[in-house]
Amino acid sequence: MLWTIYAWLVIPSGTIIVLLLISGNAFAHQLAGLALQKQVHPLSCVWLERVEFSLPLFMLGFSAMMFYLSYSACCRHASLISPMQNYGWFDLIFSDIPPEVHQNDNLHLRNLYYEEKNYYMTLLGLMLWLVAWRLGKLFDIGSKSKSSKRSKSSAPSRNKKLAYFFVGMFALLCADIPLCRINYNMQLSRKVTPQKEQLLANVGPCESVMKVDATNDCSIFCEKAWKLSQERSAQIDWARKWHVLGRFAAQIFDDARGMVQGESRVKEFFESKTCAQVLHSVDKSNQLVNLFCYLVVTLAITGAFSAFAVLLHDEGESVSQKGNMQTGSMQPVTGVPESSSKSLPQKENTHAGSKQSATGVPGDATMSEHLE
Numbered sequence: 530m531l532w533t534i535y536a537w538l539v540i541p542s543g544t545i546i547v548l549l550l551i552s553g554n555a556f557a558h559q560l561a562g563l564a565l566q567k568q569v570h571p572l573s574c575v576w577l578e579r580v581e582f583s584l585p586l587f588m589l590g591f592s593a594m595m596f597y598l599s600y601s602a603c604c605r606h607a608s609l610i611s612p613m614q615n616y617g618w619f620d621l622i623f624s625d626i627p628p629e630v631h632q633n634d635n636l637h638l639r640n641l642y643y644e645e646k647n648y649y650m651t652l653l654g655l656m657l658w659l660v661a662w663r664l665g666k667l668f669d670i671g672s673k674s675k676s677s678k679r680s681k682s683s684a685p686s687r688n689k690k691l692a693y694f695f696v697g698m699f700a701l702l703c704a705d706i707p708l709c710r711i712n713y714n715m716q717l718s719r720k721v722t723p724q725k726e727q728l729l730a731n732v733g734p735c736e737s738v739m740k741v742d743a744t745n746d747c748s749i750f751c752e753k754a755w756k757l758s759q760e761r762s763a764q765i766d767w768a769r770k771w772h773v774l775g776r777f778a779a780q781i782f783d784d785a786r787g788m789v790q791g792e793s794r795v796k797e798f799f800e801s802k803t804c805a806q807v808l809h810s811v812d813k814s815n816q817l818v819n820l821f822c823y824l825v826v827t828l829a830i831t832g833a834f835s836a837f838a839v840l841l842h843d844e845g846e847s848v849s850q851k852g853n854m855q856t857g858s859m860q861p862v863t864g865v866p867e868s869s870s871k872s873l874p875q876k877e878n879t880h881a882g883s884k885q886s887a888t889g890v891p892g893d894a895t896m897s898e899h900l901e
Contacts, residue, residue, distance in 0.1 A: 531595075531715075532647060532650075535592075535595060535650065535654065536650060537650070539588060539591065539592060539729070540654045540657065542564075542588075543588065543654060543657030543658045543661055543850040544657055546561050546564060546565070546585075546661045547657055547664070549561040549662050550661065550664040550665065550668065551664070557698075557734060558668060558695035561661075561665065561670075562665070562668075564584050564585075564664070565584065565585055565661065565669075566583075566585065566669065570830065573814070581602075581835050582621060582831055582832070582835065583617070583662075584594065584656050584686055584829075585661050585662035585665060585781055586662060586828065586831045586834050586835055586838075587831050588654070588658040589655065589662060589830075589834050590827045590828070590829075590830035590831035590832075590833075590834060591827045591830075592655040592658055593655060593830050593834075594652055594658020594704075594711070594823075594826050594827060594830055594832070595647075595651040595654075596648070596652060596654075596783075597708070597711055598708075598711065598715055599644060599648040599650075599651050600645040601647055601712055601767075601771050602644040602715070602716065603644045603645055603648050603756045605716070605767050605803045606637050606640045606641040607641055610637045610641070612636065613727070613825060619847075620798075632856075640720070647883055651884065654837050656664070665676050665805060666838075676897070685839055689716070689839075690840050693836045693839040693840065694836070696832070696835065696836045697832070697833040697834075697836035697837045700829045700832045700833040701773060701829070701830065701833045703774075703829055704825070704826045704829035704830055705772050705774040705775050706774050706775050706778045707774065707775075707822035707823075707825045707826050707827050708769075708772060708773075708775060708820075708822075709768050709769060709771070709772035709774075709778070710775070710777060710778065710779075710818070710819070710822050711763055711823060711826060712768040712771060712775075713765060714773065714814050714819050716764045716768070717761065717764060717814065718812070719741045720760065720764070720865065721757060721760060721761055721764070721811060721812045722812045723748075724757055724811075725757060725811055725812055727755055728750065728757070728808055729769065729805070729809070730806060732750065732808075733746070733748075733750075734747070735750045735805065736804070736805045737746035737803055737805065738750075738751065738803060738804060738805075739799075739802075739803055739804070740754075740755065740799045740800075743804065747804075747880050748824065750804060751799075751804040754804045754805075754807055754808045754811070755795070755799065755804075757808065757811055758795045758798065758807060758811055759792070759795060761793060761811055762790065762792065762794075764796060765790055766790075766800075793835035797829045800851075804808075816836055821864065825839040849895070
């Protein structure tokens with residue numbers, strides 16, 4: 530569902546806005562401005578008055594989050610391919626795939642293909658909204674520089690820029706905690722949930738069978754449920770490996786509940802529950818908490834981008850200079866008296882009069898007297 534929204538909303542809207550901005554048409558620029566110029570400054574009551582939230586920055590934050598998650602998924606599936614376990618995803622892309630990979634790892638290659646598609650799709654969306662945001666800023670600066678009513682805005686000092694940089698880094702670090710949960714739940718929904726639903730559809734008479742008592746077909750069913758539970762544990766370990774602060778926060782949360790993740794917890798489940806009961810809860814997650822994490826991560830990354838954008842804000846002096854040039858005010862030239870500039874039109878009138886005399890229109894009497 531999330532990838533469908535991204536493919537049919539984020540990318541098309543970013544493409545349309547970029548095309549409107551590069552069209553060179555004034556009406557198209559006004560249409561794009563309706564989406565780009567609306568800004569909210571939630572921290573204006575403190576010294577972070579330059580941190581803004583707008584549609585392009587929000588889309589940038591959302592695209593950056595999805596880009597990072599898709600890259601993590603690509604790396605995980607590349608590591609599951611048996612001949613490439615000691616290499617990275619880029620090694621798999623830029624090297625020849627051994628023949629045995631196609632024979633033994635078709636499932637992982639298929640998953641890697643889908644994750645690579647999502648990776649390049651999020652990269653496209655990220656670039657589109659980055660270009661849209663920057664073009665919108667440049668057009669806004671250009672339009673304000675032509676207005677004589679624009680008030681002069683000074684660029685932030687070096688110390689203030691440094692402070693905004695640290696604020697952006699702090700926001701990214703805070704986003705790592707909910708991002709760890711999002712990474713884990715996204716992998717669950719894409720890899721564990723489909724297999725779970727397929728197994729439950731064919732549970733048959735194994736609904737109330739324990740793993741220790743399973744025989745024949747029920748033994749195969751319980752073995753698949755066991756492997757799926759191990760896959761869930763592996764995804765937890767992968768997510769915590771990628772997110773440092775998320776790993777520490779999750780460990781603190783597990784210690785507070787007295788819970789130990791790993792194979793021992795999976796054994797406890799199968800000793801106390803039936804295989805079907807374990808399978809029902811293998812992808813259990815609080816959806817409200819997940820939505821809240823999506824919102825927090827997007828807002829945190831958006832705030833980080835907005836804080837980093839302050840580092841590019843040095844147009845205050847240049848824009849005011851452009852405004853003076855557009856108003857047509859002329860500064861006196863050094864070394865030239867002001868009276869001489871005022872006498873220039875008179876000089877032009879004198880030349881014009883002499884030119885008219887040369888044509889013979891006002892100066893016929895003078896020429897006739899000279900000839901006489």
